[in-house]
Amino acid sequence: MCGIAGIARQSPTGVTVDSLGRMAAAIRHRGPDGYGFYVGQRVGLAHVRLSIIDIEGGAQPLTNEDGQIVVSYNGEIYNHLELRRQLEERGHVFRTHCDTEVLVHGYEEWGADVLHRLNGQFAFAIYDRNRETVFVARDRFGVRPLFYAQRNGDFYFGSEIKAILATGEVDAALDPRGLDEVLTFWSARPPRTPFSGIASLEPGTYGIWKDGALWLRHYYELDYPEASEEPEDVVEQLDEIMLRSVGMRMRADVPVGAYVSGGLDSSITASLAATASPHTLRSFSIAFDDPRFDESVFQREVADAVGSIHEVTSIGSQSIAESFPKVLWHTETPLLRTAPVPMYHLARLTKQSGIKVVLTGEGADELFLGYDLFKEVSVRRFCMRRPESLNRQRLFDRLYPYLSQQGRGGEFWRRFFLEAGQPSDPLFSHLPRFLLSSRIKEFYTPEFRRGLGGMDVIAELRASLPTRFFAWSPLNRAAYLEMTTLLSPYLLSSQGDRMAMAHGVEGRFPFLDHRLFEFAAALPTGSRLRGLREKEILRRWASRVLSPRIKGRGKQSYRAPDAPSFFASGSPEWIGDHLTPDALRRVGIFSPPAVGGLLRRCRAGLATGFRENQAIVGVLSTQLWHHQFIESAHTVAPLPISNASVFLSDGAAVPT
């Protein structure tokens, strides 16, 4: 796993080594093992390397035999061995054992169609000197990030936005619409970001830049061709795909570890990794001081069962508050939850333990309908068919026991789910979440609200849904929305790639193999969610690899303490500094009296509901984000050319 960056000029005026050095320096954390540059009159590429495959020979940028195809690539192509054989049969000569070279020759052989043959997680840029084009692409589910900006015909791109800002040629400015999406969906929806004029390449998309114009195309789109019955050999099929998916993701020239959450999904990946690993598996977990969030007993049980050497990072309120600014620097977006912070600490522990690749369980809940949100869809629909039935409404007590017990909400808390949208609304499944998050906007200043001009990001999402969406079942619609609005732009990014890569750790996700997605999407929804039993088919199959106790364990949502983290005694002073009326007025997004009221309640320990917890994290993180990215200069010392592992040029004099 690595970081990439680059600039393409409309006119061949050159890309300076200094610019590329600054871009690389801004994302050095993604690739601490080396770096390299390609410098040309039209295009410059930078690469920072986390060496995992072909430690000796895999430095980048890499070219084909005649130097006309140059690639800077971040990610893993898990089927590189199979593709290499195919390409060798067609006459391609390989110089390295690295998956990067498969991409170079694959592009030569198949052009953009190479993307359909890749099984992996990647983002890359290929400079085709013959065609004078830059070909950029991102994996199917958006595991690896790629951002870009266009200014005056020039094209800037990077694994993280800070690489683009480091050029000094792209200004950092707030996109109010991007922020409004963050405060609705927990993340801006690609291509939008919170930065004006800086876009995120959508998952499953590629772009071709030529002569100052960028042409975009989706090469992979989610579909749910749900069957009415399971295939007879459904468990065998799942077994074959899972074993192959994990097996391919164990391919590395360094030891592969595993994250263990205590739930079913990471127990499966850890168990299969332990079996496939030539070493004793190293596993890593998060423990919370607060027992309401802690699952360390279950994590230990899983580690014992798979025989791993297990390490734990303990998270308290103070560690969340102290790390929050650094975490935001890496997420590059305001947050509504503190949940990324423990992931940041977990990656640090992993790296300190000498492991730089981990398997994790992300994706299983989206593919196999594991989240409570999916059950909530079923229960809400069931209740709405007989709204007068209190017995039906009591299903919410089973679904959310911690909500039904934590306060005296009577019938009110159930009514929330019943009044947030009708089944005829295409966004029915997600409206409770979207509407709850949107309450933060009540803290906007009137001026900021007016500036949005009545924009409705929920209506925009509704209008953007593909035609095929309306042919899917309610649960598959919910799964699609979860994949596109949360998994890729938030979970895989703010909680995934950014937290792991902050410490140079690569996450690998066996459940996000596209073959597994296509298998799951074609199953009857009843095979995935049967009544209120989630991941039914996965549990049926998991008896082959897990003990009954672990296999049968229910889902506990991963959460971390929010508001209390920032208001415990001994909290850092910067928290108050960013929330003063002056600081709020300077940024101009949130109303000082409104935030004053929120602070009063937080300090009194009264902000216990989702609404105010999300509000304080949202306001604080927006203020911090604004301070770090919009108000501060993006000066960074360039990585020196003298220490580069690779330095290539187009043969012209190298601009400095």
Place this chain on the structure above:
Amino acid sequence: MQTTESEVTPGISETAIISSVRAFVRENFLYMMPEFELADDDRLLEKGVVDSMGISEMISFIEAEFGVFAAEEEISEANFGSLRAIARFVASRQRFAVG
């Protein structure tokens, strides 16, 4: 529901109860929207004034302020759905206790 005369604050009118609860709601749930106009019959949940945690907090306030107790099954739209509903509920309990 069980109350004794000593636990209640008898003689408070529905108007006074509404005024007191409205002040509490403004202070704790509408502090970010000072321009929000809350009518006596507005549905608190539907209008987004309170959420389920807010209801719980509001009931604790009402119990402490007016010396009444609401059983779980009484925490309903009919009794706590609006300022007027709350006032009627509290007043009825006060009358019951006093009388």
